[in-house]
Amino acid sequence: MLNRFKSAFDPYILALLTTVALASILPARGGFAVFCENAATWAIVLLFFLHGAKLSREAIVAGVAHWRLHLSTLGVTFALFPLLGLGVSLLPGLPVLVAQGMLFLTLLPSTVQSSIAFTSIARGNVAAAVCSASFSNLAGIFITPLLVSLMMGGSGASLSLEAIEKIVLQLLLPFVAGHLLRPWIGGFVARHKPVIGYVDRGSILLVVYTAFSAAVVGGLWQHLPLWELGLIAGLSVVLLALVMGATxxxxxxxxxxxxxxxxxxxxxxKKSLASGVPMAGVLFAPSQVGEVILPLMLFHQIQLMACAVLARRFAGEEEA
Known part of the structure; x- marks a missing residue:
């Protein structure tokens, strides 16, 4: 039981919680806040550049043969999940910030690394998982902003010309550039996976610190009681159970x-923290980002724990 708990708990969550605590105690203000915002922007560019460099051309070609599976995954990710998120956001008496955060997380693409890892542990089709997860992330660059604009346009989210420009410059172009340069840098990325992983996760930590600093300065913890955190966790468990049963x-x-x-x-x-945090920074005002990504951070840990238990159960059945 202890080993299962250790495997389900991602140490990165501890780093995220520490970052949130630091932003709550010592939020970035004034000139330092401007510096952090600029650094976070370049961190997002680097993050999506690396995502593009890691996606192999072979995975794209191989994925065409399994189109029914990939379309099913995309349908769950960008149709079923958003419909459930919309239903959750319309629950009577649900606080506005909770409703917005829960809806936003349902509009995001799937994870890549953890989806592939859990599929491998469960003795699933790893090659198909690589394709499905990669397609989901690539499609999310286009689909998530559109869904946010359509379903959250009245919540401060925007798909204005400025937002489109940010998406293109901060997300799409770095991703395409990384993928086009893969023949030259793909080997380097593959040989230095641990270092690239630190850069990847460090970028998210910087964006989270910047986002929560702006939220704390704007009075986040003054109007977010503890019971709302418990409510978010409970809704996340129900949402995840419904989607897992449906899939x-x-x-x-x-x-x-x-x-x-x-x-x-x-x-x-699953929903991607690595994609969700940068997208929130592009689509929402700085003072809103911390509040919007809070449900995503809780959902991320819950999905890891649930998937770790299920993956080990599938593996045990296969061995038996």
Whole structure:
């Protein structure tokens, strides 16, 4: 049981919580806040550049053959999840900040690394997981901003010309540039995965610190009581359970083999913190970002714990 808990708990969550605590005690103000915002912008550019460099051309080509599985994953990620998120956001009596954060997390693409890792542990189709997760992240650069504009336009989110320019310059162009340079830098990225991983996660920590600093200065903890955190956690558990049940059932209805149903389960039920934090920084005002990504941070840890338990159970059944 202790080993399961250790494997389910991501140490990165501790780093995120520490960053939030630091921003709460020592938020960036004045000139230092401006410096952090500029640094966070360049960190986002670097983050998506590395994402582009890590996506292989072979994965794109191989994915075409499994189009039914990938379309199913995309349908769950960008159709079922948003509909459930909309339903949650319309619950009577739900605080506005909780509703906004829960809806935003449902509009995001799937994770990449953890989806592939859990599929591998569960003895699923790893190649298909690479394709599905990669397609989801790539599509999310375009689909998530559109969904945010359509479903959260009245909540301070915006898809104005300025927002489109930010998406292109900070997300799309770095991603494309990284992918085009992959023949020259792909080997370097592969050989230095641990270092690249630190850069990847360090970029998110910087963006989180900047976002929560602005939120704390704007009075975040004065109007976010502790019971709302518990409410977010409870809603996240229910939301994750519904989607996991739906993905497993959909895989059966589609006639997928068990290995492919595992891909749909893990790739379709998760939301990306690595993509969500930078996108929130582009789509929302600085004072809103900290509040918007708080449900995403809680959901991220809950999904890791749930998927770790399920992956080990699938692996045990396979060995038996």
């Amino acid at each position: 497993w059932g959909l895989g059966g209805l589609m006639g997928f083999a068990q290995a492919d149903r595992i891909v749909l389960l893990f790739c379709g039920s």
